[in-house]
Amino acid sequence: MNAANPSQALEHAFAVLRENDRGTYTVPTKGLYPFQWNWDSCLTALGLAELDEDRAWTEIETLFAHQWPDGMIPHIVFHVPSDTYFPGPNVWGTNRPTPTSGITQPAVAGFAAKRLFDRAKDKAMAAARCRALLPKIDAWHRWFYENRDPHGEGLVAILHPWEAGRDNSVDWDEALAQVPTTGIAPYTRRDTDHANPAHRPTKAQYDAYMWLVEHFRALGWDNSRLHDASPFQVIDPAFNAILIRACTDLAALADELGEAEIAARNSAWAQRALPALDTLWSAESGRYLARNRVTDKLIDSQSIGGLLPVFAPIPAVRCHAIAEHVQGLLKVLNYIVPSHDIGTAGYEPQRYWRGPVWLVTNYMIADGLRNAGELAVADRIARSSLELITKSGFAEYYDPKTGEPLGGGRFTWTAAMVIEFLRAQEAELA
Numbered sequence: 001m002n003a004a005n006p007s008q009a010l011e012h013a014f015a016v017l018r019e020n021d022r023g024t025y026t027v028p029t030k031g032l033y034p035f036q037w038n039w040d041s042c043l044t045a046l047g048l049a050e051l052d053e054d055r056a057w058t059e060i061e062t063l064f065a066h067q068w069p070d071g072m073i074p075h076i077v078f079h080v081p082s083d084t085y086f087p088g089p090n091v092w093g094t095n096r097p098t099p100t101s102g103i104t105q106p107a108v109a110g111f112a113a114k115r116l117f118d119r120a121k122d123k124a125m126a127a128a129r130c131r132a133l134l135p136k137i138d139a140w141h142r143w144f145y146e147n148r149d150p151h152g153e154g155l156v157a158i159l160h161p162w163e164a165g166r167d168n169s170v171d172w173d174e175a176l177a178q179v180p181t182t183g184i185a186p187y188t189r190r191d192t193d194h195a196n197p198a199h200r201p202t203k204a205q206y207d208a209y210m211w212l213v214e215h216f217r218a219l220g221w222d223n224s225r226l227h228d229a230s231p232f233q234v235i236d237p238a239f240n241a242i243l244i245r246a247c248t249d250l251a252a253l254a255d256e257l258g259e260a261e262i263a264a265r266n267s268a269w270a271q272r273a274l275p276a277l278d279t280l281w282s283a284e285s286g287r288y289l290a291r292n293r294v295t296d297k298l299i300d301s302q303s304i305g306g307l308l309p310v311f312a313p314i315p316a317v318r319c320h321a322i323a324e325h326v327q328g329l330l331k332v333l334n335y336i337v338p339s340h341d342i343g344t345a346g347y348e349p350q351r352y353w354r355g356p357v358w359l360v361t362n363y364m365i366a367d368g369l370r371n372a373g374e375l376a377v378a379d380r381i382a383r384s385s386l387e388l389i390t391k392s393g394f395a396e397y398y399d400p401k402t403g404e405p406l407g408g409g410r411f412t413w414t415a416a417m418v419i420e421f422l423r424a425q426e427a428e429l430a
């Protein structure tokens with residue numbers, strides 16, 4: 001579905017949201033992803049709010065209704081059975097009342113709740129919904145620092161590439177090579193029934209993904225044990241920056257709603273994490289680098305994970321370097337921001353998180369740049385995003401050179417981000 005002008009694009013985006021709405025949650029897209037995904041839902045809530053504020057809050061509340069007793073918010077909630085996705089609830093074996101996966105995803109909920117609250121037309125309803133969500137989001141943030149930062153360095157580790165949401169990023173190649181793949185149960189992938197296998201992770205990557213799932217399942221999904229028992233422990237700058245932004249936003253929201261303790265705690269987490277994040281900055285690469293906690297080495301990978309920290313309140317000098325880098329990409333690409341830099345090791349323009357452009361990461365980078373006063377580059381990213389949907393419809397991701405649509409189609413968070421970009425454009429024109 002192409003979108004030739006803003007009002008058409010908006011109508012198309014709303015149609016995609018309605019199509020993927022299952023009443024109290026949205027699915028990312030039919031077939032390929034038939035359940036509720038954590039960060040998809042939180043970011044989708046921003047687009048839903050343009051249709052119905054009540055429904056937007058419900059999206060996040062449904063996710064948080066499946067919070068684990070230890071505070072974790074799982075990355076998938078399997079609300080209804082479906083055989084179009086692998087690995088399903090039986091493989092995870094988490095024994096939750098409603099089945100869920102056993103790992104988490106980027107902590108965007110605190111950011112989304114604040115943004116919904118700030119924009120709410122019905123402030124009384126928003127305040128009531130936020131008051132109920134605040135302790136739950138706070139408990140999730142605490143869970144991260146307790147379980148994924150056991151030595152208190154201020155940075156949390158992901159234990160599975162799916163936790164970063166950037167499943168097959170080049171960032172994980174080295175650490176994933178240390179994950180054994182022998183002894184895993186035979187399995188049949190379902191993702192390649194719905195999307196071109198050339199756009200998806202490889203079999204070798206899936207084998208490692210499954211080994212980790214089986215390993216954690218054998219440990220009873222006991223989060224107090226998983227970190228140290230995992231051969232894959234990676235400190236992703238993007239994942240940490242998103243958590244820092246969420247803590248900062250939750251602190252501001254809690255402050256506004258008179259929840260002083262939550263405000264103080266989240267502000268302290270963010271203040272401790274920011275200097276720790278800065279240790280990942282690489283002057284040579286002009287971006288942040290991931291660190292393999294197992295080997296204690298920085299990972300030399302020129303990916304979007306090193307640019308996304310602009311979403312957090314990082315120093316202006318870093319924001320400016322990131323803005324210049326993004327601007328420079330336009331000399332060699334038609335569409336920005338690619339998930340991996342063209343011309344660097346590992347770049348594949350059509351394979352998921354190894355090169356394609358995603359609107360959701362564009363949104364977070366543009367938001368951070370805008371907050372830092374880098375307006376021209378933020379606007380350029382928004383324009384590129386809207387050009388992509390105009391040319392190629394609401395795809396999961398896009399080739400940064402040709403703009404070709406890739407992965408799944410009629411994608412929920414792509415639609416939500418289009419609504420966000422159009423909203424910002426309209427506000428600018430007003």
Ligand code: DGY
Pocket residue numbers: 075086162167191
């Ligand atoms: C998948 O199955 O592709 C997901 O990204 C895992 O969350």
